[in-house]
Amino acid sequence: MSGVRVLVGTRKGAFVLTSDGKRTRWKVDGPFFGGWEMYHVKGSPADPDRLYASQSSGWFGQQVQRSDDGGKTWNPVDNKFVYDGVPGTHQWYDGTPHPWEFKRVWHLEPSRDDPDTVYAGVEDAALFQTRDGGKSWHELSGLRGHGSGPHWQPGAGGMCLHTILLDPRGKERMFVAISAAGAFRSDDGGTSWRPINRGLRSAQIPDPEAEVGHCVHRIAMHPSRPDVLFMQKHWDVMRSDDGGGSWREVSGNLPTDFGFPIEVHAHEPETVYVFPIKSDSEHYVPDAKLRVYRSRTGGNEWEALTKGLPQQDCYVNILRDASSVDALDPCGLYFGTTGGQVYASADAGDSWTAIVRDLPAVLSVEAQTLP
Amino acid sequence: MIRIGLPPHLRTLARVEGDVELDVAGPVTTGAVLDRLEEAYPALRGTIRDHVTQRRRPFVRFYACGKDLSHQPADAPLPEAVASGAEPLLVVGAMAGG
Numbered sequence: 001m002s003g004v005r006v007l008v009g010t011r012k013g014a015f016v017l018t019s020d021g022k023r024t025r026w027k028v029d030g031p032f033f034g035g036w037e038m039y040h041v042k043g044s045p046a047d048p049d050r051l052y053a054s055q056s057s058g059w060f061g062q063q064v065q066r067s068d069d070g071g072k073t074w075n076p077v078d079n080k081f082v083y084d085g086v087p088g089t090h091q092w093y094d095g096t097p098h099p100w101e102f103k104r105v106w107h108l109e110p111s112r113d114d115p116d117t118v119y120a121g122v123e124d125a126a127l128f129q130t131r132d133g134g135k136s137w138h139e140l141s142g143l144r145g146h147g148s149g150p151h152w153q154p155g156a157g158g159m160c161l162h163t164i165l166l167d168p169r170g171k172e173r174m175f176v177a178i179s180a181a182g183a184f185r186s187d188d189g190g191t192s193w194r195p196i197n198r199g200l201r202s203a204q205i206p207d208p209e210a211e212v213g214h215c216v217h218r219i220a221m222h223p224s225r226p227d228v229l230f231m232q233k234h235w236d237v238m239r240s241d242d243g244g245g246s247w248r249e250v251s252g253n254l255p256t257d258f259g260f261p262i263e264v265h266a267h268e269p270e271t272v273y274v275f276p277i278k279s280d281s282e283h284y285v286p287d288a289k290l291r292v293y294r295s296r297t298g299g300n301e302w303e304a305l306t307k308g309l310p311q312q313d314c315y316v317n318i319l320r321d322a323s324s325v326d327a328l329d330p331c332g333l334y335f336g337t338t339g340g341q342v343y344a345s346a347d348a349g350d351s352w353t354a355i356v357r358d359l360p361a362v363l364s365v366e367a368q369t370l371p
Numbered sequence: 372m373i374r375i376g377l378p379p380h381l382r383t384l385a386r387v388e389g390d391v392e393l394d395v396a397g398p399v400t401t402g403a404v405l406d407r408l409e410e411a412y413p414a415l416r417g418t419i420r421d422h423v424t425q426r427r428r429p430f431v432r433f434y435a436c437g438k439d440l441s442h443q444p445a446d447a448p449l450p451e452a453v454a455s456g457a458e459p460l461l462v463v464g465a466m467a468g469g
Contacts, residue, residue, distance in 0.1 A: 036380065059430040059431060060384075060419070063414070076414040079422075080416070
């Protein structure tokens with residue numbers, strides 16, 4: 001029977017949660033890299049035993065770890081992320097120019113077909129790639145260099161490239177998202193880029209409809225419909241039907257359209273999940289109730305999913321990389337909270353159980369469907 | 372033989388227990404010791420000093436013989452007691468954070 005492995009990154013280490021296809025009994029392994037901030041752990045779609053992990057520390061900087069046996073053992077690979085050429089400047093919080101400085105890797109996105117090729121989204125925002133399994137990293141500098149880079153500005157969490165989507169139709173088209181710059185698309189494998197933020201409106205910036213400057217929290221895609229993108233922006237849930245060429249709001253009846261992650265059902269491209277948070281100044285769930293919202297209509301009409309989730313005295317947040325879906329049938333959903341719980345649903349969100357409740361604050365959750 | 376005391380996270384990363392012992396050719400300076408340390412334990416590259424600038428990371432300190440040597444130039448000689456192996460060079464993570 002197939003199974004699931006859920007890779008969890010937390011503020012103080014990584015954990016590996018495994019179950020068979022029923023997803024009712026779970027084994028919890030870890031912590032791996034105890035005491036380190038594990039921003040992201042993700043497996044290769046081409047080889048599920050090949051895992052990559054971003055390990056960082058305010059004291060000792062960035063490490064990247066690689067496992068070739070599904071997380072049982074790990075080895076450090078290259079941790080040298082050097083910007084291409086003269087790094088230049090972006091805007092600082094006060095609007096003054098500030099030099100690009102590498103701080104950490106937020107997101108690792110392995111290629112769909114080559115376990116040795118991985119993309120890394122970093123802070124200060126840039127995109128790096130390895131083609132040799134992590135032995136060396138080089139910047140895809142066309143992103144920072146396409147022209148709008150000097151106008152990017154950090155969000156409250158730093159100026160991070162946190163989302164990387166690879167179009168399954170080939171290696172040419174890819175999408176990234178940056179807080180607080182916006183979404184960007186490449187149609188030539190990451191060499192050149194352009195902003196794709198038309199239709200976004202952010203009242204918090206001087207020009208609400210500016211080409212860049214939007215605090216995009218996450219974008220998601222269903223692999224069978226790669227031109228349809230869903231976005232959780234700082235405020236607003238958005239949808240594009242033309243590969244990011246234009247966006248329209250689909251927040252509909254959500255209790256609040258602020259949030260971080262957004263997911264698409266593994267088998268239903270019009271079924272979307274968000275995790276509403278009260279506001280940008282109160283980063284916890286509204287009404288002290290932990291509710292996932294599901295739309296089966298590609299947005300606008302949302303239903304609250306509450307069964308098994310705390311409905312009183314709850315004040316957790318769900319960070320932007322802390323949700324995932326598996327590919328089993330029914331589709332499984334997973335998310336982790338800043339309170340250290342990892343919740344799982346084996347019925348597409350209808351009901352939930354906590355796999356673990358008392359981990360350090362969860363930074364990332366990635367589900368792997370195992371053969 | 373130079374002795375180097377690493378903080379727990381870096382001992383784990385380098386997969387060592389206790390002090391690291393290394394032979395350092397030529398003048399024994401902070402820079403020379405770190406060059407040799409990173410050569411012997413590549414996983415430590417970038418953890419104590421920046422990959423490119425080679426500057427000490429802000430929350431890392433160097434202590435030896437009861438003195439804070441963090442601010443002395445990388446090419447300044449370390450105390451004779453460190454050069455002889457009588458005393459370790461301590462790489463310390465600053466008390467900060469949670």
